[in-house]
Amino acid sequence: MPQMGESIAEGTVSRWLKKVGDNVKRDEPLFEISTDKVDAEIPSPSAGILVEILIGDGQTVAIQTVVARLETDAATAAALPAAAPSAPATTPTPAPAPAPAAALGVASGVAPSAPVAASATLAVPAGSFEERVRTKSSPLVRKMAAEHGVEIAGMSGSGIAGRVTRKDLDAFLAAKPAVTATTVAGASMYAPAGAEHGGPLPTPWAGDLVEPMSKIRKLTSDHMALAIKVATHVTSFFEIDLTRVARIRAGMRKEFEAQSGQKLTYLPFILQAVCTQLKRHPTLNAAVAGTDVILRKQINLGIAVALEPTGLIVPVLKHADELSLTGLTRGTNDLAARARSKKLSPTDVQGSTFTITNPGVFGSLFGTPIIPVGTTAILGLGAIEKRAKVVTGPDGEETIAIRTCAYFSLSFDHRVIDGADADRFMGDLKKTLESVSETGF
Numbered sequence: 001m002p003q004m005g006e007s008i009a010e011g012t013v014s015r016w017l018k019k020v021g022d023n024v025k026r027d028e029p030l031f032e033i034s035t036d037k038v039d040a041e042i043p044s045p046s047a048g049i050l051v052e053i054l055i056g057d058g059q060t061v062a063i064q065t066v067v068a069r070l071e072t073d074a075a076t077a078a079a080l081p082a083a084a085p086s087a088p089a090t091t092p093t094p095a096p097a098p099a100p101a102a103a104l105g106v107a108s109g110v111a112p113s114a115p116v117a118a119s120a121t122l123a124v125p126a127g128s129f130e131e132r133v134r135t136k137s138s139p140l141v142r143k144m145a146a147e148h149g150v151e152i153a154g155m156s157g158s159g160i161a162g163r164v165t166r167k168d169l170d171a172f173l174a175a176k177p178a179v180t181a182t183t184v185a186g187a188s189m190y191a192p193a194g195a196e197h198g199g200p201l202p203t204p205w206a207g208d209l210v211e212p213m214s215k216i217r218k219l220t221s222d223h224m225a226l227a228i229k230v231a232t233h234v235t236s237f238f239e240i241d242l243t244r245v246a247r248i249r250a251g252m253r254k255e256f257e258a259q260s261g262q263k264l265t266y267l268p269f270i271l272q273a274v275c276t277q278l279k280r281h282p283t284l285n286a287a288v289a290g291t292d293v294i295l296r297k298q299i300n301l302g303i304a305v306a307l308e309p310t311g312l313i314v315p316v317l318k319h320a321d322e323l324s325l326t327g328l329t330r331g332t333n334d335l336a337a338r339a340r341s342k343k344l345s346p347t348d349v350q351g352s353t354f355t356i357t358n359p360g361v362f363g364s365l366f367g368t369p370i371i372p373v374g375t376t377a378i379l380g381l382g383a384i385e386k387r388a389k390v391v392t393g394p395d396g397e398e399t400i401a402i403r404t405c406a407y408f409s410l411s412f413d414h415r416v417i418d419g420a421d422a423d424r425f426m427g428d429l430k431k432t433l434e435s436v437s438e439t440g441f
Contacts (some may be wrong), residue, residue, distance in 0.1 A: 033213035302352030382407035
């Protein structure tokens with residue numbers, strides 16, 4: 001299991017692309033993995049025959065765990081007995097970590113219902129290597145722990161050097177004693193017995209189909225739930241006339257595509273205008289750290305990409321403000337293509353300072369997108385379509401004309417961005433796109 005990023009401690013084998021007995025070429029995709037950061041295809045380190053699969057689909061293991069064996073000598077592989085291509089011969093699953101409820105600072109303050117074994121915690125000196133490794137769990141684990149009020153430093157996990165994995169945290173949360181409605185401030189006295197904080201879980205009816213969430217669906221679910229809790233969301237809507245952009249695009253499209261080999265869409269024009277305005281409105285290119293606001297100097301644009309059959313990932317276009325129209329086109333097309341073919345690296349999905357999502361390609365007019373954690377705003381692009389608009393001529397006369405328009409929505413974090421600031425950004429973005437010339441913004 002490779003380490004797909006500095007903070008990644010484990011990975012899940014999503015799907016084997018080869019089966020036992022298959023010939024494998026060097027660098028040929030061997031299996032797919034999912035981590036807290038990215039889904040990716042893992043290439044074979046050498047040519048050979050896949051003789052044994054040790055970790056099956058859906059299993060999560062620590063980095064550097066041996067997941068399969070390749071035989072690089074064809075004669076030796078031919079002499080081996082045929083291996084059953086079903087379940088893996090061995091599945092080295094780490095023993096479940098005990099639930100150290102007594103040693104954890106849980107926000108609810110509910111005492112555990114039974115004593116916890118002394119081995120549940122590992123006393124290590126503050127600032128020691130063991131403590132640093134343990135508390136440097138994956139970003140997803142740290143977010144989940146913060147959301148549930150759990151102190152990771154007090155846990156002894158099943159990962160390397162006692163590192164707490166998501167499986168450990170899930171086991172601990174599942175082992176927490178049930179909290180009755182009367183023990184939680186503000187809880188409803190009418191909540192049925194066994195109801196969770198969000199209400200009782202629905203149960204399938206006769207004829208229903210129950211499908212487990214995919215890895216990327218789980219990660220998206222966790223991130224979106226955290227994002228909506230962290231930021232104070234407000235959304236503002238503007239209608240923007242893209243007629244000038246459409247005219248310029250039509251005029252340069254043939255030459256642009258012949259020279260660059262890239263299809264010219266409206267998106268790079270919008271990205272270029274966004275970069276221009278983020279420099280003028282730095283709070284929309286920022287992050288909130290407690291009571292501090294970090295104003296980012298880099299402009300790294302996260303571009304949401306829909307995956308088939310279901311899923312969403314946001315690769316990041318780094319230093320977007322330094323790219324030309326051609327560079328923006330190539331960069332976004334490359335990220336989208338690698339996202340859909342699962343070729344992204346962990347660094348490709350990190351470091352976003354502002355996000356753009358484009359549901360308009362599916363016909364949506366406008367929406368209220370959720371702000372990704374670690375940023376303060378996200379721009380939603382609605383469908384671009386022709387509309388009848390009242391246009392004022394140079395002499396003040398008013399006529400009805402056909403214009404190319406779209407609704408843009410900006411969700412912003414009201415903790416640090418006021419409505420007036422957000423609307424100034426949108427107003428300037430509207431003015432920039434509606435007054436663009438052939439020479440640029």
